Amino acid sequence: MVPDASVEEIGSNQSFGGRQLRYRHRSTALDCDMTFSIYLPPQAQQGPVPVLYWLSGLTCTDENFVTKAGAQEYAAAYGIAIVCPDTSPRGEDVPDDAEGAYDFGLGAGFYVNATESPWAKHYKMYDYVVDELPALINDQFPIDGNKMSISGHSMGGHGALTIALKNPERYSSVSAFAPICAPIQCPWGQKALGQYIGDATDSIDPWAEYDTVELVKTSSKGTRGSLPVLIDQGEADNFLAEQLNTQLLIDTAASVAFPMRIRLQPEYDHSYFFIATFIEEHLKFHAENLR
Amino acid sequence: MVPDASVEEIGSNQSFGGRQLRYRHRSTALDCDMTFSIYLPPQAQQGPVPVLYWLSGLTCTDENFVTKAGAQEYAAAYGIAIVCPDTSPRGEDVPDDAEGAYDFGLGAGFYVNATESPWAKHYKMYDYVVDELPALINDQFPIDGNKMSISGHSMGGHGALTIALKNPERYSSVSAFAPICAPIQCPWGQKALGQYIGDATDSIDPWAEYDTVELVKTSSKGTRGSLPVLIDQGEADNFLAEQLNTQLLIDTAASVAFPMRIRLQPEYDHSYFFIATFIEEHLKFHAENLR
Numbered sequence: 001m002v003p004d005a006s007v008e009e010i011g012s013n014q015s016f017g018g019r020q021l022r023y024r025h026r027s028t029a030l031d032c033d034m035t036f037s038i039y040l041p042p043q044a045q046q047g048p049v050p051v052l053y054w055l056s057g058l059t060c061t062d063e064n065f066v067t068k069a070g071a072q073e074y075a076a077a078y079g080i081a082i083v084c085p086d087t088s089p090r091g092e093d094v095p096d097d098a099e100g101a102y103d104f105g106l107g108a109g110f111y112v113n114a115t116e117s118p119w120a121k122h123y124k125m126y127d128y129v130v131d132e133l134p135a136l137i138n139d140q141f142p143i144d145g146n147k148m149s150i151s152g153h154s155m156g157g158h159g160a161l162t163i164a165l166k167n168p169e170r171y172s173s174v175s176a177f178a179p180i181c182a183p184i185q186c187p188w189g190q191k192a193l194g195q196y197i198g199d200a201t202d203s204i205d206p207w208a209e210y211d212t213v214e215l216v217k218t219s220s221k222g223t224r225g226s227l228p229v230l231i232d233q234g235e236a237d238n239f240l241a242e243q244l245n246t247q248l249l250i251d252t253a254a255s256v257a258f259p260m261r262i263r264l265q266p267e268y269d270h271s272y273f274f275i276a277t278f279i280e281e282h283l284k285f286h287a288e289n290l291r
Numbered sequence: 292m293v294p295d296a297s298v299e300e301i302g303s304n305q306s307f308g309g310r311q312l313r314y315r316h317r318s319t320a321l322d323c324d325m326t327f328s329i330y331l332p333p334q335a336q337q338g339p340v341p342v343l344y345w346l347s348g349l350t351c352t353d354e355n356f357v358t359k360a361g362a363q364e365y366a367a368a369y370g371i372a373i374v375c376p377d378t379s380p381r382g383e384d385v386p387d388d389a390e391g392a393y394d395f396g397l398g399a400g401f402y403v404n405a406t407e408s409p410w411a412k413h414y415k416m417y418d419y420v421v422d423e424l425p426a427l428i429n430d431q432f433p434i435d436g437n438k439m440s441i442s443g444h445s446m447g448g449h450g451a452l453t454i455a456l457k458n459p460e461r462y463s464s465v466s467a468f469a470p471i472c473a474p475i476q477c478p479w480g481q482k483a484l485g486q487y488i489g490d491a492t493d494s495i496d497p498w499a500e501y502d503t504v505e506l507v508k509t510s511s512k513g514t515r516g517s518l519p520v521l522i523d524q525g526e527a528d529n530f531l532a533e534q535l536n537t538q539l540l541i542d543t544a545a546s547v548a549f550p551m552r553i554r555l556q557p558e559y560d561h562s563y564f565f566i567a568t569f570i571e572e573h574l575k576f577h578a579e580n581l582r
Contacts, residue, residue: 013562013564014525014527014558014559014564014565014568015565015568016567067358067563068358070364070567072564073568234305236305267305272358273306273363274304274306277364
């Protein structure tokens with residue numbers, strides 16, 4: 001199975017018996033060229049394999065996880081492909097934060113569909129990750145599109161959790177490292193949602209659709225299904241107090257009896273050293289749920 | 292055991308139950324400030340542990356291996372510290388290649404003691420790696436200085452092999468990924484040795500002291516001891532034909548009956564994806580020889 005001209009290969013390295021690949025393609029949802037990385041385990045040579053989507057955090061591209069997390073070893077062991085999208089639309093005509101801040105605009109798409117000008121033209125990362133990219137991946141690579149899980153880090157942990165909670169029928173499991181649990185209630189989230197989505201104009205709060213704590217609350221009303229959740233959070237994470245609101249998610253999940261495994265890891269910080277330490281357990285968790 | 296003011300901590304992250312640390316210090320051998328990274332496995336909290344020195348390749352700093360190789364997992368499993376020096380002297384007053392080339396000067400010290408002007412003042416990476424840095428490490432960290440091994444990649448594979456072959460009593464084992472096996476006979480090595488060391492001025496060839504193939508040849512004359520050697524070389528490595536001379540080392544080792552395990556790995560290239568794939572086996576090899 002060889003991808004066609006709709007994707008252009010821009011990187012290829014042998015890794016743990018499989019292949020770490022990188023592609024460029026034109027995104028309709030984002031109206032720009034995008035890059036993504038995909039690891040194909042050795043098992044993909046025999047037929048379609050399950051797939052884990054990995055969503056990265058602020059300032060990252062599709063490459064940080066690929067070079068730093070050490071996930072290929074376990075993706076090869078469990079026979080799971082890993083797809084890493086970029087973290088925002090890219091290109092000369094894609095608007096960025098007015099002051100080039102790291103936490104909004106380029107590298108900071110927050111996995112939402114922007115509705116406000118000038119962001120709405122390109123910043124449709126929710127549609128890209130949920131619909132466009134999986135359709136392309138399932139079409140072009142040896143992937144079993146019925147076996148998808150999703151994970152991510154920080155802003156990407158927020159993305160993974162909100163996307164999975166809104167689409168539990170599509171994903172077998174979701175995990176996160178140091179996710180932004182309640183963007184409505186932290187500076188990163190308020191800045192992003194305020195500009196991408198704007199203020200609520202009627203009784204419906206549009207921000208709540210992109211807030212894990214809010215989605216967990218409504219999950220108890222039977223409006224959405226459930227799925228296995230694993231979260232790791234370092235206790236020495238510099239962003240824990242101001243930005244992540246982990247305890248609020250723990251309390252909210254308990255209050256509505258939503259089963260979530262949320263582990264606090266002493267001494268670990270917000271870095272990829274933390275992710276690399278626990279990525280094996282996350283791959284194992286997803287492998288068990290993708291069976 | 293806490294380091295004193297002779298080293299300044301500039302990075303610290305929890306990793307696989309141990310600690311990935313980074314320091315700055317003044318090097319006497321190199322006459323400049325240097326950085327190095329050291330991973331201390333969890334076992335170092337109980338007492339001195341063996342240590343592996345890792346020498347990186349062209350353009351690298353002390354950080355590439357730390358972020359990309361995934362070695363901490365196995366260093367923690369086997370209870371081995373890993374020390375990563377930088378690849379050249381650094382600083383405003385350290386001379387660089389006239390055209391800023393990637394393969395000479397900054398980031399390209401080649402682990403030799405330069406004798407030619409203007410390089411001789413700072414470019415003493417051999418003395419730094421063999422003497423100054425281990426003395427500092429053994430003094431400041433919970434390291435068993437009698438249990439040292441050494442490894443490296445490309446230019447650093449050349450460094451590890453030549454240093455170990457010249458000092459087999461100091462190292463329990465040596466390994467290398469895609470080493471420059473015969474710098475005398477390749478463009479990278481000829482450029483570096485020609486400028487750092489200069490031409491031979493009498494019957495003694497000073498380049499031969501920094502050439503693995505030449506050192507292996509003379510090892511058979513009883514002038515130096517032996518030690519366990521493991522080398523991995525990717526067959527899809529872009530530099531294999533012109534720069535690395537792996538087959539010459541295989542033939543030379545065979546001709547003098549020097550036992551070396553040299554493995555050719557189909558499809559792997561020169562990248563850290565190659566290193567990450569086989570680093571577990573190298574750590575296991577060193578752990579067995581460090582017992």
